[in-house]
Amino acid sequence: MSAPAPPPLETPTHTESEILVRDFLSSHPELDKDLGEIEVMTDRYTNEEWAAQIRETQRKVLGKSSGVEEGLVRKFECPKVGSREFAETIDHTVLKLDATAGQIDALCSEARTEGFKSVCVRLNYVSRCVSNLKGSPVVVACVVGFHEGTQDTYNKLREARAAVAAGASELDVVLNHSILTAKNNATGGDKSHRPQLSESTIESLTASNTLANSKPRTGALTPAEGPYSKPEPSPIPRSPISQTAGDPIPDYSTIYRELASIRSLCPSPTVLKLILETSQLDAQQIVAAAHLAAAANFDFIKTSTGFNGPGAKLPDVQLMVAAAEHLSTKTKSNGGSPVRGSKMQVKASGGIRSLEDAITMLEAGATRLGTSSGLWIMQESRRAKQDGEQARPAATRLYTDDSVGGY
Numbered sequence: 001m002s003a004p005a006p007p008p009l010e011t012p013t014h015t016e017s018e019i020l021v022r023d024f025l026s027s028h029p030e031l032d033k034d035l036g037e038i039e040v041m042t043d044r045y046t047n048e049e050w051a052a053q054i055r056e057t058q059r060k061v062l063g064k065s066s067g068v069e070e071g072l073v074r075k076f077e078c079p080k081v082g083s084r085e086f087a088e089t090i091d092h093t094v095l096k097l098d099a100t101a102g103q104i105d106a107l108c109s110e111a112r113t114e115g116f117k118s119v120c121v122r123l124n125y126v127s128r129c130v131s132n133l134k135g136s137p138v139v140v141a142c143v144v145g146f147h148e149g150t151q152d153t154y155n156k157l158r159e160a161r162a163a164v165a166a167g168a169s170e171l172d173v174v175l176n177h178s179i180l181t182a183k184n185n186a187t188g189g190d191k192s193h194r195p196q197l198s199e200s201t202i203e204s205l206t207a208s209n210t211l212a213n214s215k216p217r218t219g220a221l222t223p224a225e226g227p228y229s230k231p232e233p234s235p236i237p238r239s240p241i242s243q244t245a246g247d248p249i250p251d252y253s254t255i256y257r258e259l260a261s262i263r264s265l266c267p268s269p270t271v272l273k274l275i276l277e278t279s280q281l282d283a284q285q286i287v288a289a290a291h292l293a294a295a296a297n298f299d300f301i302k303t304s305t306g307f308n309g310p311g312a313k314l315p316d317v318q319l320m321v322a323a324a325e326h327l328s329t330k331t332k333s334n335g336g337s338p339v340r341g342s343k344m345q346v347k348a349s350g351g352i353r354s355l356e357d358a359i360t361m362l363e364a365g366a367t368r369l370g371t372s373s374g375l376w377i378m379q380e381s382r383r384a385k386q387d388g389e390q391a392r393p394a395a396t397r398l399y400t401d402d403s404v405g406g407y
Ligand SMILES: O=C[C@H](O)COP(=O)(O)O
Pocket: 093, 095, 120, 209, 212, 213, 304, 305, 306, 307, 311, 349, 350, 351, 352, 370, 371, 372, 373
């Protein structure tokens, strides 16, 4: 009797995004050539030390006195609708895998016309956008590790470096959030503060968001569906800290090393944003990710890729803003110094479809919006501005008013 055939060798599976990056890099060695041995940063603290610091940040940001748990949050001033500052909050985004060169060219010319802050694209279109946008203040942002975040550090570093070599001045890097949720995945995790969504609802939200990001760009101004970006009617109460002494500590060191290595390879003025994928995280994990982003000197924390579950949610943006603020204040437990000297900014992204969504996020303290609906938002803002002007009494009236006299 012959021995049973050995099991087939497991071949690693690669996502479509990984294949796109790999193929792009192998056909553009000029962007990849200087890499050599990439230095992966050594750790600053032991994992236990990170855990102690992060627990303290969680306690401060989520604790009773912060007011976050009760939804006591500040309302920030939103740039005037229709102003240049308002347009400059928008990263005009196309990240679908099958985007065509023509769609990318249109994205760039729209961004120039509207005065957006950036165009946000994948690696394969960075050079094209850079040359399209020459002489304009619009910058090019490139996603890294999109959209799963689980790519290994070495590949994220190669991608980041190539994007900068191609002319990107901002990098939107996806956090390897599976490291933070390893415990959740094993135990079911504590997501009690989130609205209960069934698996099929989550799947359909993911599909609808992916579809919206993949809509053919016809130039027609119709709002895409994005009901999950609607603010909650009332703030969702946050769950109390549930980490107990016996819980395994997530591998914070690995996350920090990855982020610090990217920062060291792409120093300032390259703007680094960390995409947390908040739909996958509970409140404590969001704060932990914010802590590590601040420690690695990232400039922004960003909510979502737009490809994995619900996008930006108001309570998550509020929490991220509170965390960023806390991380830039001096604390006793940190020897009187902040984790990051200046405050990280917050980018809300995923499912931002309307002017109302945009204002909601900006008033919650976000300073940047990642959206594939920028044109629609601008059209709505022009209409709102016009309506405002029509509603205002004509300035000349003051001088024709009989009671003033003398004119
Ligand atoms: O970072 C940006 C997001 O991918 C944009 O998502 P969206 O298509 O839902 O606007």
